Amino acid sequence: MKIASLQYLRGLAALLVVLAHNSSILQGGLLSHLPGALGVDVFFIISGFIMTYITCHATEKPALFIIKRFFRIWPAFFVFWLLSYLLVYPERTFQHMACSLYFCLQDYSLPAPTFGYSALGPPWTLSYEIMFYLIFSFAMSVSYRYRSYVCALVFILSSVGLQLYYNGHFEFSSQASPDLVVTQWWQGWIKLISNTIFFEFIAGMLLAEWALGGKLPNLTPAGRTFTLLALLLAIISAGVIGPQVFGISGGFWLALVIMTAVIMLSYHREAGRNRALLFLGDISYSLYLVHYSVMVFVIKVMPENASPIERLGLFMLSITAGIALAAAMFKWIEKPAIQAGKKVADALFKRRAVPGAT
Numbered sequence: 001m002k003i004a005s006l007q008y009l010r011g012l013a014a015l016l017v018v019l020a021h022n023s024s025i026l027q028g029g030l031l032s033h034l035p036g037a038l039g040v041d042v043f044f045i046i047s048g049f050i051m052t053y054i055t056c057h058a059t060e061k062p063a064l065f066i067i068k069r070f071f072r073i074w075p076a077f078f079v080f081w082l083l084s085y086l087l088v089y090p091e092r093t094f095q096h097m098a099c100s101l102y103f104c105l106q107d108y109s110l111p112a113p114t115f116g117y118s119a120l121g122p123p124w125t126l127s128y129e130i131m132f133y134l135i136f137s138f139a140m141s142v143s144y145r146y147r148s149y150v151c152a153l154v155f156i157l158s159s160v161g162l163q164l165y166y167n168g169h170f171e172f173s174s175q176a177s178p179d180l181v182v183t184q185w186w187q188g189w190i191k192l193i194s195n196t197i198f199f200e201f202i203a204g205m206l207l208a209e210w211a212l213g214g215k216l217p218n219l220t221p222a223g224r225t226f227t228l229l230a231l232l233l234a235i236i237s238a239g240v241i242g243p244q245v246f247g248i249s250g251g252f253w254l255a256l257v258i259m260t261a262v263i264m265l266s267y268h269r270e271a272g273r274n275r276a277l278l279f280l281g282d283i284s285y286s287l288y289l290v291h292y293s294v295m296v297f298v299i300k301v302m303p304e305n306a307s308p309i310e311r312l313g314l315f316m317l318s319i320t321a322g323i324a325l326a327a328a329m330f331k332w333i334e335k336p337a338i339q340a341g342k343k344v345a346d347a348l349f350k351r352r353a354v355p356g357a358t
Helices: 004-026 036-054 062-088 094-102 122-142 147-167 185-193 198-212 221-241 252-266 275-282 284-301 308-353
Strands: none
Touching (some): 004 036, 004 275, 004 308, 036 198, 062 122, 062 284, 122 147, 122 185, 122 198, 147 198, 198 252, 221 252, 275 284
Protein backbone atom coordinates (compact mmCIF):
# COMPACT_ATOMS: atom_id res chain seq x y z
CA MET A 1 0.00 0.00 0.00
CA LYS A 2 1.52 3.31 -1.08
CA ILE A 3 0.66 6.50 0.76
CA ALA A 4 0.96 8.51 -2.48
CA SER A 5 -2.56 7.46 -3.49
CA LEU A 6 -3.92 8.87 -0.24
CA GLN A 7 -1.98 12.08 -0.84
CA TYR A 8 -3.82 12.40 -4.16
CA LEU A 9 -7.16 11.76 -2.48
CA ARG A 10 -6.44 14.19 0.35
CA GLY A 11 -5.47 16.92 -2.11
CA LEU A 12 -8.58 16.37 -4.23
CA ALA A 13 -10.79 16.37 -1.12
CA ALA A 14 -9.30 19.71 -0.07
CA LEU A 15 -9.85 21.11 -3.57
CA LEU A 16 -13.46 19.94 -3.47
CA VAL A 17 -14.03 21.88 -0.23
CA VAL A 18 -12.30 24.96 -1.69
CA LEU A 19 -14.40 24.95 -4.86
CA ALA A 20 -17.64 24.38 -2.95
CA HIS A 21 -17.00 27.30 -0.59
CA ASN A 22 -15.83 29.67 -3.33
CA SER A 23 -18.94 28.95 -5.38
CA SER A 24 -20.64 31.59 -3.20
CA ILE A 25 -18.65 34.24 -5.11
CA LEU A 26 -20.37 33.16 -8.32
CA GLN A 27 -23.86 33.31 -6.77
CA GLY A 28 -25.13 30.00 -8.03
CA GLY A 29 -24.28 27.89 -11.04
CA LEU A 30 -23.12 24.29 -11.28
CA LEU A 31 -20.43 24.70 -8.63
CA SER A 32 -23.05 25.42 -5.99
CA HIS A 33 -24.14 21.79 -6.43
CA LEU A 34 -20.72 20.45 -5.43
CA PRO A 35 -20.78 18.07 -2.41
CA GLY A 36 -18.23 20.02 -0.39
CA ALA A 37 -19.07 18.19 2.86
CA LEU A 38 -17.96 14.96 1.21
CA GLY A 39 -14.40 16.28 1.30
CA VAL A 40 -14.58 16.47 5.10
CA ASP A 41 -15.96 12.91 5.34
CA VAL A 42 -13.06 11.69 3.20
CA PHE A 43 -10.59 13.66 5.35
CA PHE A 44 -11.78 11.97 8.55
CA ILE A 45 -11.55 8.46 7.08
CA ILE A 46 -8.07 9.22 5.75
CA SER A 47 -7.04 10.52 9.18
CA GLY A 48 -8.10 7.28 10.88
CA PHE A 49 -6.22 5.27 8.26
CA ILE A 50 -3.02 7.34 8.41
CA MET A 51 -2.75 7.36 12.20
CA THR A 52 -3.00 3.57 12.30
CA TYR A 53 -0.64 3.17 9.36
CA ILE A 54 2.17 5.45 10.56
CA THR A 55 2.21 3.95 14.07
CA CYS A 56 2.49 0.35 12.87
CA HIS A 57 6.13 0.37 11.79
CA ALA A 58 7.70 1.27 15.14
CA THR A 59 6.31 1.43 18.66
CA GLU A 60 5.78 5.05 19.64
CA LYS A 61 5.14 6.40 23.10
CA PRO A 62 1.73 8.09 23.40
CA ALA A 63 3.31 11.32 24.71
CA LEU A 64 5.64 11.51 21.72
CA PHE A 65 2.72 10.83 19.39
CA ILE A 66 0.84 13.79 20.90
CA ILE A 67 3.91 16.05 20.64
CA LYS A 68 4.26 15.28 16.94
CA ARG A 69 0.55 15.85 16.34
CA PHE A 70 0.73 19.18 18.19
CA PHE A 71 3.55 20.45 15.99
CA ARG A 72 1.73 19.11 12.94
CA ILE A 73 -1.49 20.98 13.70
CA TRP A 74 -1.04 24.02 15.93
CA PRO A 75 1.84 26.18 14.55
CA ALA A 76 0.29 26.46 11.09
CA PHE A 77 -3.11 26.98 12.68
CA PHE A 78 -1.81 29.79 14.91
CA VAL A 79 -0.21 31.64 11.97
CA PHE A 80 -3.43 31.27 10.01
CA TRP A 81 -5.45 32.47 13.02
CA LEU A 82 -3.24 35.55 13.48
CA LEU A 83 -3.38 36.54 9.80
CA SER A 84 -7.14 36.04 9.70
CA TYR A 85 -7.66 38.10 12.86
CA LEU A 86 -5.51 40.99 11.64
CA LEU A 87 -6.50 41.10 7.98
CA VAL A 88 -9.92 39.49 7.59
CA TYR A 89 -11.80 39.82 10.90
CA PRO A 90 -10.35 42.93 12.63
CA GLU A 91 -13.85 43.97 13.74
CA ARG A 92 -14.22 40.92 15.96
CA THR A 93 -13.27 40.92 19.63
CA PHE A 94 -10.18 39.08 20.80
CA GLN A 95 -12.33 36.98 23.13
CA HIS A 96 -14.44 35.80 20.21
CA MET A 97 -11.43 34.89 18.11
CA ALA A 98 -9.34 33.44 20.95
CA CYS A 99 -11.88 30.68 21.49
CA SER A 100 -10.87 29.07 18.21
CA LEU A 101 -7.24 28.81 19.40
CA TYR A 102 -8.24 25.99 21.72
CA PHE A 103 -10.63 24.54 19.13
CA CYS A 104 -13.94 25.42 20.73
CA LEU A 105 -17.00 25.74 18.54
CA GLN A 106 -19.36 28.72 18.50
CA ASP A 107 -22.74 27.42 19.68
CA TYR A 108 -23.26 23.94 21.12
CA SER A 109 -27.03 24.43 21.10
CA LEU A 110 -26.98 24.27 17.29
CA PRO A 111 -27.07 20.97 15.36
CA ALA A 112 -24.10 18.62 15.45
CA PRO A 113 -21.45 18.01 14.32
CA THR A 114 -20.57 21.62 13.45
CA PHE A 115 -22.23 23.34 16.45
CA GLY A 116 -22.13 26.71 14.73
CA TYR A 117 -18.69 26.04 13.21
CA SER A 118 -15.40 27.59 14.33
CA ALA A 119 -15.05 31.38 14.41
CA LEU A 120 -12.83 30.81 11.37
CA GLY A 121 -15.25 28.52 9.56
CA PRO A 122 -13.85 25.18 8.32
CA PRO A 123 -11.43 24.56 11.23
CA TRP A 124 -14.41 23.21 13.22
CA THR A 125 -13.13 19.82 12.06
CA LEU A 126 -9.94 20.25 14.09
CA SER A 127 -11.97 19.87 17.28
CA TYR A 128 -12.74 16.30 16.19
CA GLU A 129 -9.19 15.69 14.99
CA ILE A 130 -7.77 16.72 18.37
CA MET A 131 -10.28 14.53 20.19
CA PHE A 132 -9.33 11.62 17.92
CA TYR A 133 -5.61 12.12 18.61
CA LEU A 134 -6.19 12.17 22.36
CA ILE A 135 -8.29 9.01 22.39
CA PHE A 136 -5.93 7.28 19.96
CA SER A 137 -2.94 8.06 22.20
CA PHE A 138 -4.90 6.75 25.20
CA ALA A 139 -5.61 3.55 23.25
CA MET A 140 -1.88 3.24 22.50
CA SER A 141 -1.16 3.28 26.23
CA VAL A 142 -3.79 0.62 26.89
CA SER A 143 -2.75 -1.78 24.15
CA TYR A 144 -0.41 -0.75 21.37
CA ARG A 145 -1.16 -3.81 19.28
CA TYR A 146 -4.90 -3.27 19.51
CA ARG A 147 -4.81 0.53 19.62
CA SER A 148 -7.25 0.94 16.73
CA TYR A 149 -9.80 -1.42 18.27
CA VAL A 150 -9.50 0.16 21.73
CA CYS A 151 -9.93 3.61 20.18
CA ALA A 152 -12.96 2.43 18.19
CA LEU A 153 -14.48 0.87 21.32
CA VAL A 154 -14.08 4.12 23.28
CA PHE A 155 -15.86 6.12 20.58
CA ILE A 156 -18.67 3.58 20.19
CA LEU A 157 -19.28 3.33 23.93
CA SER A 158 -19.10 7.13 24.29
CA SER A 159 -21.56 7.88 21.50
CA VAL A 160 -24.04 5.19 22.52
CA GLY A 161 -23.66 5.64 26.27
CA LEU A 162 -23.82 9.43 26.39
CA GLN A 163 -26.75 9.67 24.00
CA LEU A 164 -28.65 7.07 26.03
CA TYR A 165 -27.81 8.88 29.29
CA TYR A 166 -28.83 12.36 28.15
CA ASN A 167 -31.46 11.60 25.50
CA GLY A 168 -32.82 8.20 26.48
CA HIS A 169 -32.19 6.87 22.96
CA PHE A 170 -29.40 6.52 20.42
CA GLU A 171 -29.28 7.95 16.88
CA PHE A 172 -26.74 7.06 14.21
CA SER A 173 -27.19 10.46 12.61
CA SER A 174 -24.15 12.70 13.06
CA GLN A 175 -26.56 15.63 13.48
CA ALA A 176 -27.73 14.20 16.83
CA SER A 177 -26.12 15.17 20.12
CA PRO A 178 -26.84 14.90 23.86
CA ASP A 179 -29.57 17.15 25.20
CA LEU A 180 -27.10 19.09 27.31
CA VAL A 181 -26.76 22.83 27.92
CA VAL A 182 -23.08 23.69 27.64
CA THR A 183 -21.95 26.11 30.34
CA GLN A 184 -18.50 24.63 31.03
CA TRP A 185 -15.72 23.83 28.55
CA TRP A 186 -15.75 20.10 29.36
CA GLN A 187 -19.44 19.86 28.45
CA GLY A 188 -18.53 20.86 24.91
CA TRP A 189 -16.20 17.87 24.75
CA ILE A 190 -19.09 15.64 25.82
CA LYS A 191 -21.01 16.95 22.83
CA LEU A 192 -18.08 16.11 20.59
CA ILE A 193 -17.18 12.64 21.83
CA SER A 194 -20.80 11.47 21.66
CA ASN A 195 -21.06 12.27 17.94
CA THR A 196 -21.14 9.43 15.44
CA ILE A 197 -18.95 11.36 13.02
CA PHE A 198 -16.12 9.55 14.84
CA PHE A 199 -17.34 6.41 13.07
CA GLU A 200 -15.52 7.83 10.04
CA PHE A 201 -12.23 7.68 11.93
CA ILE A 202 -13.16 4.14 12.98
CA ALA A 203 -13.74 3.16 9.36
CA GLY A 204 -10.30 4.50 8.43
CA MET A 205 -8.62 2.64 11.29
CA LEU A 206 -10.27 -0.65 10.37
CA LEU A 207 -9.31 -0.25 6.72
CA ALA A 208 -5.70 0.29 7.83
CA GLU A 209 -5.78 -2.78 10.08
CA TRP A 210 -7.11 -4.91 7.21
CA ALA A 211 -4.49 -3.58 4.83
CA LEU A 212 -1.63 -4.00 7.31
CA GLY A 213 -2.82 -7.48 8.23
CA GLY A 214 -2.76 -8.58 4.60
CA LYS A 215 -6.51 -9.17 4.59
CA LEU A 216 -7.22 -7.13 1.47
CA PRO A 217 -7.26 -9.30 -1.67
CA ASN A 218 -4.89 -8.90 -4.57
CA LEU A 219 -7.22 -7.75 -7.30
CA THR A 220 -7.49 -9.70 -10.50
CA PRO A 221 -7.96 -7.71 -13.74
CA ALA A 222 -11.70 -8.26 -13.42
CA GLY A 223 -11.56 -7.20 -9.77
CA ARG A 224 -9.69 -4.01 -10.64
CA THR A 225 -12.26 -3.21 -13.29
CA PHE A 226 -15.10 -3.75 -10.81
CA THR A 227 -13.36 -1.60 -8.18
CA LEU A 228 -12.73 1.17 -10.68
CA LEU A 229 -16.40 1.08 -11.68
CA ALA A 230 -17.42 1.28 -8.01
CA LEU A 231 -15.13 4.29 -7.54
CA LEU A 232 -16.49 5.98 -10.64
CA LEU A 233 -20.09 5.26 -9.63
CA ALA A 234 -19.49 6.73 -6.15
CA ILE A 235 -17.99 9.90 -7.65
CA ILE A 236 -20.86 10.27 -10.13
CA SER A 237 -23.43 9.64 -7.39
CA ALA A 238 -21.82 12.33 -5.22
CA GLY A 239 -22.06 14.80 -8.10
CA VAL A 240 -25.69 13.92 -8.82
CA ILE A 241 -26.79 14.01 -5.16
CA GLY A 242 -24.95 17.26 -4.50
CA PRO A 243 -24.52 18.79 -1.03
CA GLN A 244 -25.24 16.49 1.89
CA VAL A 245 -24.94 16.74 5.64
CA PHE A 246 -21.80 15.51 7.36
CA GLY A 247 -21.40 12.00 8.70
CA ILE A 248 -23.42 8.82 8.89
CA SER A 249 -26.67 10.25 7.53
CA GLY A 250 -24.84 12.13 4.78
CA GLY A 251 -21.67 11.60 2.81
CA PHE A 252 -20.09 8.91 4.96
CA TRP A 253 -21.14 6.00 2.78
CA LEU A 254 -19.93 7.48 -0.48
CA ALA A 255 -16.71 8.58 1.21
CA LEU A 256 -16.23 5.03 2.51
CA VAL A 257 -16.69 3.54 -0.95
CA ILE A 258 -14.24 6.05 -2.46
CA MET A 259 -11.64 5.46 0.25
CA THR A 260 -11.99 1.66 0.12
CA ALA A 261 -11.69 1.64 -3.67
CA VAL A 262 -8.56 3.80 -3.61
CA ILE A 263 -6.93 1.57 -0.99
CA MET A 264 -7.77 -1.63 -2.85
CA LEU A 265 -6.50 -0.24 -6.14
CA SER A 266 -3.25 0.80 -4.43
CA TYR A 267 -2.76 -2.38 -2.41
CA HIS A 268 0.48 -4.18 -3.42
CA ARG A 269 0.74 -1.88 -6.39
CA GLU A 270 3.12 1.03 -6.97
CA ALA A 271 1.24 4.31 -7.14
CA GLY A 272 2.05 6.76 -9.90
CA ARG A 273 3.97 9.93 -9.15
CA ASN A 274 1.81 12.79 -10.30
CA ARG A 275 3.67 15.89 -9.11
CA ALA A 276 0.65 18.19 -9.29
CA LEU A 277 -1.51 15.88 -7.17
CA LEU A 278 1.31 15.23 -4.72
CA PHE A 279 1.78 18.98 -4.34
CA LEU A 280 -1.94 19.42 -3.74
CA GLY A 281 -1.84 16.65 -1.15
CA ASP A 282 1.18 18.19 0.57
CA ILE A 283 -0.49 21.59 0.99
CA SER A 284 -3.97 20.17 1.69
CA TYR A 285 -3.94 21.03 5.41
CA SER A 286 -2.77 24.61 4.87
CA LEU A 287 -5.14 24.99 1.92
CA TYR A 288 -8.04 23.75 4.02
CA LEU A 289 -7.14 26.30 6.70
CA VAL A 290 -6.57 29.42 4.62
CA HIS A 291 -8.97 29.21 1.70
CA TYR A 292 -12.07 30.32 3.57
CA SER A 293 -10.45 33.45 5.04
CA VAL A 294 -9.06 34.31 1.61
CA MET A 295 -12.55 33.93 0.16
CA VAL A 296 -14.09 36.12 2.89
CA PHE A 297 -11.47 38.80 2.21
CA VAL A 298 -12.22 38.70 -1.54
CA ILE A 299 -15.96 38.97 -0.89
CA LYS A 300 -15.41 41.98 1.38
CA VAL A 301 -13.56 43.91 -1.32
CA MET A 302 -15.86 42.75 -4.14
CA PRO A 303 -18.24 45.43 -5.48
CA GLU A 304 -21.87 44.79 -4.58
CA ASN A 305 -22.92 45.12 -8.22
CA ALA A 306 -20.07 43.02 -9.62
CA SER A 307 -20.82 41.57 -13.03
CA PRO A 308 -20.70 37.81 -13.73
CA ILE A 309 -17.34 38.27 -15.48
CA GLU A 310 -15.95 40.17 -12.50
CA ARG A 311 -17.24 37.48 -10.15
CA LEU A 312 -15.60 34.78 -12.25
CA GLY A 313 -12.31 36.67 -12.12
CA LEU A 314 -12.55 37.08 -8.35
CA PHE A 315 -13.47 33.40 -8.02
CA MET A 316 -10.30 32.40 -9.85
CA LEU A 317 -8.28 34.96 -7.89
CA SER A 318 -9.57 33.61 -4.57
CA ILE A 319 -8.64 30.02 -5.43
CA THR A 320 -5.26 30.97 -6.85
CA ALA A 321 -4.41 33.18 -3.86
CA GLY A 322 -5.54 30.43 -1.48
CA ILE A 323 -3.28 27.86 -3.15
CA ALA A 324 -0.33 30.28 -3.24
CA LEU A 325 -0.73 31.19 0.44
CA ALA A 326 -1.13 27.54 1.38
CA ALA A 327 2.04 26.64 -0.53
CA ALA A 328 3.95 29.38 1.31
CA MET A 329 2.59 28.26 4.67
CA PHE A 330 3.47 24.65 3.92
CA LYS A 331 7.03 25.55 3.00
CA TRP A 332 7.79 28.14 5.66
CA ILE A 333 5.54 27.12 8.57
CA GLU A 334 4.13 23.62 8.25
CA LYS A 335 7.26 21.71 7.17
CA PRO A 336 9.61 23.39 9.67
CA ALA A 337 7.07 22.80 12.45
CA ILE A 338 6.80 19.10 11.55
CA GLN A 339 10.58 18.79 11.61
CA ALA A 340 10.72 20.64 14.93
CA GLY A 341 8.14 18.26 16.36
CA LYS A 342 10.22 15.25 15.34
CA LYS A 343 13.35 16.79 16.87
CA VAL A 344 11.58 17.58 20.14
CA ALA A 345 10.09 14.08 20.28
CA ASP A 346 13.45 12.46 19.49
CA ALA A 347 15.24 14.61 22.07
CA LEU A 348 12.73 13.70 24.78
CA PHE A 349 12.87 10.02 23.87
CA LYS A 350 16.68 9.94 23.95
CA ARG A 351 16.74 11.96 27.15
CA ARG A 352 14.45 9.49 28.88
CA ALA A 353 16.39 6.56 27.47
CA VAL A 354 19.71 7.74 28.99
CA PRO A 355 20.21 6.28 32.49
CA GLY A 356 20.40 9.00 35.10
CA ALA A 357 19.03 11.71 32.80
CA THR A 358 17.06 14.43 34.53
